[in-house]
Every structure is written in C-alpha cells, then in structure tokens.
Amino acid sequence: MTADRGRALSALLLDIGTEADHADWEREVPTRLLDILASLPPYIRAGLLAADAALDGASLLSTGRRAHRLPPDTRTRLLRRLTRLPGFEVLMDNVKIPLLLAAGASRHSARRIQPLVRNDPPLDICPSSDWPGAHRADAVVIGSGAGGAVAALTLASSGRSVVVLEEGRHFPTQELASRAPLDRFADAYRDGGATLALGLPPVLLPLGRAVGGTTLVNSGTCFRTPRHVLKQWHRTHGVELADPATFARHIDHVEDLLGVGVPDPSVLGRNGALALLGSERLGWSAAALRRNATDCGGCCECIAGCPSGAKQAVHLSVLPAACVAGARIITRARATEIVTAHRAGARRVIAVKAVRPDGTTFTVRTGLVVAAAGALHTPALLRRSGLAGHPRLGRNLAIHPAVSVAGRFAEPVTGPGAGPNVLQSVGVDEWHHDGILIEATAAPPGMTSFVLPYLGSRLKRELNDAGNLGLLGAMVSDRPSGRVRGTHRPVASYTLHAEDGHRLLQSIVHMGRILFAAGAREVLTGIPAHPSVTSPDALDDVVRRTSHRRLHLSAFHPTGTAALGADDQHSPTRPDGRLRGTEGVLVADACLLPSSPGVNPQITIMALAHAVTEHATRSWPRAPA
Numbered sequence: 001m002t003a004d005r006g007r008a009l010s011a012l013l014l015d016i017g018t019e020a021d022h023a024d025w026e027r028e029v030p031t032r033l034l035d036i037l038a039s040l041p042p043y044i045r046a047g048l049l050a051a052d053a054a055l056d057g058a059s060l061l062s063t064g065r066r067a068h069r070l071p072p073d074t075r076t077r078l079l080r081r082l083t084r085l086p087g088f089e090v091l092m093d094n095v096k097i098p099l100l101l102a103a104g105a106s107r108h109s110a111r112r113i114q115p116l117v118r119n120d121p122p123l124d125i126c127p128s129s130d131w132p133g134a135h136r137a138d139a140v141v142i143g144s145g146a147g148g149a150v151a152a153l154t155l156a157s158s159g160r161s162v163v164v165l166e167e168g169r170h171f172p173t174q175e176l177a178s179r180a181p182l183d184r185f186a187d188a189y190r191d192g193g194a195t196l197a198l199g200l201p202p203v204l205l206p207l208g209r210a211v212g213g214t215t216l217v218n219s220g221t222c223f224r225t226p227r228h229v230l231k232q233w234h235r236t237h238g239v240e241l242a243d244p245a246t247f248a249r250h251i252d253h254v255e256d257l258l259g260v261g262v263p264d265p266s267v268l269g270r271n272g273a274l275a276l277l278g279s280e281r282l283g284w285s286a287a288a289l290r291r292n293a294t295d296c297g298g299c300c301e302c303i304a305g306c307p308s309g310a311k312q313a314v315h316l317s318v319l320p321a322a323c324v325a326g327a328r329i330i331t332r333a334r335a336t337e338i339v340t341a342h343r344a345g346a347r348r349v350i351a352v353k354a355v356r357p358d359g360t361t362f363t364v365r366t367g368l369v370v371a372a373a374g375a376l377h378t379p380a381l382l383r384r385s386g387l388a389g390h391p392r393l394g395r396n397l398a399i400h401p402a403v404s405v406a407g408r409f410a411e412p413v414t415g416p417g418a419g420p421n422v423l424q425s426v427g428v429d430e431w432h433h434d435g436i437l438i439e440a441t442a443a444p445p446g447m448t449s450f451v452l453p454y455l456g457s458r459l460k461r462e463l464n465d466a467g468n469l470g471l472l473g474a475m476v477s478d479r480p481s482g483r484v485r486g487t488h489r490p491v492a493s494y495t496l497h498a499e500d501g502h503r504l505l506q507s508i509v510h511m512g513r514i515l516f517a518a519g520a521r522e523v524l525t526g527i528p529a530h531p532s533v534t535s536p537d538a539l540d541d542v543v544r545r546t547s548h549r550r551l552h553l554s555a556f557h558p559t560g561t562a563a564l565g566a567d568d569q570h571s572p573t574r575p576d577g578r579l580r581g582t583e584g585v586l587v588a589d590a591c592l593l594p595s596s597p598g599v600n601p602q603i604t605i606m607a608l609a610h611a612v613t614e615h616a617t618r619s620w621p622r623a624p625a
Contacts, residue, residue, distance in 0.1 A: 006030040006037070007068035008055040009048075012079050013096050014103060015457040017068050025106040030068075033102035036182075039192030040098070051095050058082060072457075079456045092455060093528050093552070103463055104446030105182040118309050120173050121320035125211070128333040128356040137163040139368040140352045141327075142335045142381065145213020146602050147589035147609035148372030149314035149322065150254065154610055155370070156325035158617040163364050164322075164329045165354055167373075168209035171216060173309040173316075181304035181444035188217050188305055195376070197482060197494040203401060203553045205492065207374060210305075211331060212315030214374070215602060218556070219302050219424040220291040220311045221439070222260045223599035224251050225607065226432075237594045238566025239575045241611045250607035250614075257321070258292035258312050260603070263422060267298030270413045272425030274470045275440035278518030284430035289439065291422070292317070292602075298420020301444040318606075332357050338369050338385040340582060349584030368620050370613065371579070372589040375558035379591070380490040382562070382579070389581050390572035396563050397482030398596040399555035401496055402475040403504050404441070404450045405511040407520030408468055414442050415467035424600075428472075428514065435477035435500075435598060436507045438514070442471060449473070451552050453524055453531030469524070470515060474507035476500050477598035480560050492558070501548025512539040526552050557601050562591035564612075576619075577612025586616050 007030045010016040016026045037045045059067035062078055070078065082088055138160035141152045148164060156162045168188070176184055186192045190209040197203040208214035225247065233242035241247065268288055279286035293302075293311040301307055309316060319329065339351040351365045371378045379394040388394075412418040421442040428438035443449040450471055452462040482494035496504075512523045513536050522534050529550060530542040562579070564587070565571030572580055573592060579585040588609040590601060597604045 004066065004068065005049060006033040006052055008059065008066070009033065009052045009095065009099055011068040011070065011075055012055050012059075012082070013092060013099055013455050013459065014463070015072065015075065015460050017070060017072065017075060019072065025103070028106040029099070029102050032105050033099060036098045036102055036186065036192065039186035040194045041191045044194050048095060048098065051091075076456060083455065089455065090528055093451060096455070096459070097451060100448055100452060100463065101182055101446070104448060105180060108180070108446035120309060120316060122323070123170065123211070123315065123319055123329060124323040124327065125170055125329045125331055128330050128354070128362070129358070131330050131333070131362055133362045134365070135163065135362070136365045137161045138366065139163075139370060140165060140364050140366045141370040141372055142352065143213060143372035143374060143589060144211050144314070144319060144329060145208065145372065145374065145589065146215050146314060146605045148213065148370065149318040150606045150609040151370040151372055151586070151588040151613040152327045153318050153322035153325065154613040155617065156322050156327040162322070162327040164327055165333045165335050165352065166211050166329055166331050167334045168211060169331050170211040170315070171305055173307065176305040177307040181301050181447055185217075185304040185447065197399060197492040197555065199494045199496065200549050201496070201551060201553050203399060203494055203555050205399060205555050205558060207376065211329060212313045212319065215313040216305050216315060217303050218313075218602060219600070220293045220296075221424045221600040222255065222258065222290050222292050222603050225604040226598055229595070229597050233594050237564070237571065239564055239594065241575065241615070247607060247611070250610045251603060253610055254603055254606040257318050259294060259317070260290055260292050261294040262288050262290055263294055263296050267296050267420045267422055268425040269298060269300070269421030269442060270418055271421055271442045271470050272440045274407070274409070274413065274518040275426040275428060275472060275514060278514035278516070279428050279430070281517040282513060284428060284514070286426055286428040286430070289424055289427045296422060298422055300414070300421040300423050300442050302423040304444055304447070330354070335373070335381055336361070336384060338371070338381065338387060338585060340385070340387070347582045349582065368584050368586065368616070370586045370588050372609070375561045375590040376484050376490040376492055378587065378589055379484045379561050380486055380488070383487040387579065387582055387585065392563070392570060393572045394484040394561050396480040396560040397484055397492065397494060397558060398478050398480040398560050398593070399482060399494060400475040400557040400596060401478055401500060401504060401553050401555050402473055403508060403551055403553065404471060404473045404526050405508055405515065406450050406469040406471050406524040406526075407515030407518065408465070408522040408524065409470055409520055410468070412467045413470045415445065418467065431507070431510060432598070434503065436474055436503055436510070437599060438472055438474045438507065438511055440471070441473045450524070451526065453528070470518070470520065472511040472514060474504070474511055475555075476503045476507065477596040480595060484561050496548060496553070498548065501551070504551060505543050505546060505548055509539060509543050512536060528552070557590070559590040559593040559596065559601060562587050563594040564592045565594055576615050577608075584620070586612060588612055
C-alpha cells in the first residue's frame, strides 16, 4: 500500500493509470510526486497524502478497485461524479500543483547540461560543523540574502571583523548546472517552496534558503525604487535617507555591484515579444525589464538558481567582495538568539547564539548584530531574543499579491523549438500609477508557473499543450494588511484588501486584452470557476462575476514587518535602521520597507541596507562588547 502512495492523485487528476501504452514519463509521475512531497512541510505533506487516500477510498467504495487500476473510461466516470461534490474542484486546484510539477519534471528529465559562463568567485565559507564553539567579531550579520550581503560588505569594508550566519547551504554554479530545475528547487527553497500566508484566499509565498538568500532563486528583475514611493517614505514616515536625491546614490552603488542592465533582445523570447506586440497594438506602455544578468543566455531557469552563472545574485557579486574585505560566512547555522545585557543604563547586544544541524550550539560575541533574515524570519528571531517589545513588530506585512493569465497561441511560445526565454522579460507599466505592474513571465522546463485548468484527461491535454501558452503575471502594490506571528517557526497571515482584490481582477482583464491583441485564440483566466474565454468581452463578463476571494494568488516579495520610521509608536525601527529599545541591533532586510514598493524590491532592499549600514559605520564602535 505504501508503495502505491500518490497513484490515486496521478490516476484521477492526470489520467495516469497502469495501462501498458503509457509514455515513459507518465510511469515516473507517482514516484516524482512522492519526492516532491518529501520536501514539503509535514502538515502540507500530510494533507496531500490524505487527499490521495481519500480518492483511493472513493474509488474502492464506488468500484471495488484502487483508482490507478481502473480502466480509463471508469476513471473518467468516477472523476465526473466526484466533481459534482461541492468544493471538490476548488480543493483539487490546490492539490494538483505538486502533481503538475511532478509531471513536468518527468517529461523533462532528460536535460542538457548548461555551459558555465564563468567560474564562481571564491567565498570564505565555513560549515557550522567546523566552526568553534566560541568566537568574537565586531559584527554578526544574520542572513546572507539581498540585505545581509550588502551589510556584510559595507561593514567589512570599514575594517570591522564580520561573521555572516546563513541557515542554508552554498550552491555552486557547477552544481546548479548539473541538476534538473525541480531537483534543486526543492533544496534551495525553504519548505520546498511551499511557504504559505494563511488567509482567504491563502497565498503561496516561496522563500529562498541558501547562501545568497532569495537572490539565488529570484527572477533577476531590477527596478529602481519609484520616486513617489521614496517621497512617501521621506515625507510621511520621516525617513531622511529616503530623500530621492540622497537615495539615488545608494541605488547607483547597488546597480554597479550587480551589473544591472537591459538584456540582449535576442534572449527575451517569444513570450516577451508577444507582450510587446500586444501592448503596442493597444497603445500601452511596455519595455524590456532591466536585470542583473546582462550575459543571460535565456535558459529560463532563474527561479531554481542560474545554471550558467550569468545572473549576478549576491553570492556571485556582493558576498565575494565582502569576503575579500574579511567577512566570513558560516553555513547551516540557524541563529537562535540575539543575547543582550543591561549595561551603562541601556540594553545592549553582547552575543549571538546559533545552532548546528546536529543540535549543538555555538556563540559569537559581538557588539553589533545586523538582523537580515527576511520579513518573516527576522520578527521571529527578535521574539526569540526577547526583543519584540514594539507592538508593530510583525505587522505591516505587504506581499505584492499576484495573479497569472495564459494565452493559447498557434505556435510554440516556450519549450523545445521556441528558442531562448527569460523568466521575466517585459514589463507593462501602463497602469503602474494605479498600483498594477504586469510582467511577461516564463518558467523553467517542466515547472509551469500557471495553474492549468481542468482535471483528468483534459488536464493532461493542457499539460501537453503548455508550450503554446504565453504567460503574463500581474502584481499589485498592496495595502500592508498581513502579519507574522510565531517565535520558533513564523506563521504569516494575510487578508487581501477588497480594493487590492479589485485591482487584481482588473489586471486579469488587462492581461487578457494584451494576449488577445498579440494573437491568442483563447485565454486561460486562472479563475477556477471560469477557466477559459475566447474573446475580450467574454473575459470582461467572467471578471464581473468573480469574487477576488476565488482567485489563485501567489506572492514573492514579503516586506514591512519591522518598518523604519520616525514615529516611535508606529515603527519598530528608527529611521536609520536601528531597532528601538536595544542598542546594537540593526535591521537591514525587507522588514524595513514602510510600505509596498510597487516593484520587484531587490534593488530597494539592497539600497536601504547600504544606507543604514553605512550610517552605522560612523556611529558604532568596532570593538565587540
């Protein structure tokens, strides 16, 4: 029975039974599904296995046979009966996501190894298993992602001894090039990429966990912080360093570190070309996106780690420079507590405690800690450390909720024969003033970023035709209506504001019109109750009849949970990045953003980290307490 786990899901939702004429990739799907489930959090894995057992139980009750042993016509009839149950298809829309990943990985298991563009620059890395039980440093940076990497470089360049604690491990480009995208995806993401923000609807919120943090697995899209956002932070929140003229220097510095530029048009791909074509025909503003991968070859595997070394994530750009300046990176080291003591009339940092994978601990004594574990994990770290006195810590969570739409074209858009593609190639900013940003997206081979509609044989046909789909995604600049609770394991919750939900629905209309204008013969809406339309008018009608609570949501940019600002009642962090109530704690990650930036936030986070750590080099001593 254990060996058959996953087969009921494969049989009923993707029409894969035990017939001898199945393609080789179909036989692999149940096994690959179990591999994916093994990387997910226990509660999600248990839920999916329960769904598999329930489907098998329904098959046994109805036919006396296991689901995967039913003849195809009997499977179809059983599925038809099940879909009449209230809520069945909505539930299965969530269950089928790992199944689609398993099917895609099986179909694309034969993969050409990507050529290395360059050798990785050296890093001074020490596994926590080899690190001593006690150490001293001028500064400890917790987290090696966008903010932590810049903080480490800035502090080390000032002559301070710096230790970086990273919970994940290092992924050399050579390893990324030798493994299929889905295999390394499960490794490089926290919880196998299945982190959720709880709510109605729930939101998938994948987070990287590796040297380089989420920059290892992001799209490489690089927006400068919009001027109107900086003005709001400066005027409304009292953040002097956000003055647009002043902040421009920090953005310039970060863009220089990352080598930001517009990629060669030849690698934008047909998906990007269709977005430009549709926008041009409608008279809407669109352009190629700036990226930190100007040497990109268009393999479209960014979200599983660049296998050519072209994308200049911080483990290839910023952290090597930090190590040259003297910083050291400890991997597989989870910071458990920032230790403080009352000295000279104030609460001051004296050390950081961390734990190795085997459960043993070590301590780094220091007088300066940079919290850069991300918008979900920095609040949890501060709570574990007894530093959660501010009532707004963990609140103010914004996530850029996003929806996707697909257009079906007569010719291949992605996949074999379609040429190179960039994961995010073109931005449509026609409605950016309304808080809507549309981006042309593609996905690594076998890793669809769009939840395909239907179940059973119809879903399999959609999977077979996925290469002819052009994809657009839209995110909105949302009200910060989420919250992060928890101490040892953060729990995010998020309530989509009705106005943001309305903008997401409107963005579906905009994206559909772009795709139809580019020549799509059908648009897949991403709306479970109305999955397909063949005209803009039909799409308008579907959207009018849809509640925002019925949307498939994803998000990739959690921010704001320890926002900086001048109001000590509203902002847990001072305008210069120092945590209120404690001397020696600097926040330098996505937590700092007072509101949604409205664009992919990598450059903003890194520029803020540079601004606050540069200020810290002038105000904090080198010697540890």
